[in-house]
Amino acid sequence: xxxxxxxxxxxxxxxxxxxxxxxxxxxxxxxxxxxxxxxxxxxxxxxxxxxxxxxxxxxxxxxxxxxxxxxxxxxxxxxxxxxxxxxxxxxxxxxxxxxxxx
DNA sequence: CGTGTGACCGTTT
DNA sequence: GAAACGGCCACAC
Numbered sequence: 001x002x003x004x005x006x007x008x009x010x011x012x013x014x015x016x017x018x019x020x021x022x023x024x025x026x027x028x029x030x031x032x033x034x035x036x037x038x039x040x041x042x043x044x045x046x047x048x049x050x051x052x053x054x055x056x057x058x059x060x061x062x063x064x065x066x067x068x069x070x071x072x073x074x075x076x077x078x079x080x081x082x083x084x085x086x087x088x089x090x091x092x093x094x095x096x097x098x099x100x101x102x
Numbered sequence: 103c104g105t106g107t108g109a110c111c112g113t114t115t
Numbered sequence: 116g117a118a119a120c121g122g123c124c125a126c127a128c
Binding site: 035 | 110
């Protein structure tokens, strides 16, 4: 059922707390997916109702069409952005994550 | 059923 | 730190 995978990914993205971010790979892993690409496809379809702006690449960057809104929304949630790329070191919600309250 | 593309990832140069 | 290469999975033609 591709819908199950669809919903699982949706839940993983929605589970990201405010002021925190996660990479496509992290979301995919949390959803039990193997490829991060599926996550992108899901966000493209139903991402309209999800905090997709909290999902970035492993580099902290994101696709060109999202950068603008990403920058605005994340900054509005208290996420620190450095030269167009998010500071994963303090906002990444996985692997030795640190509290954003520095 | 084969090919091409994509909101990707990890390693190497 | 940035660019290039290959590999992964799902979808449209």
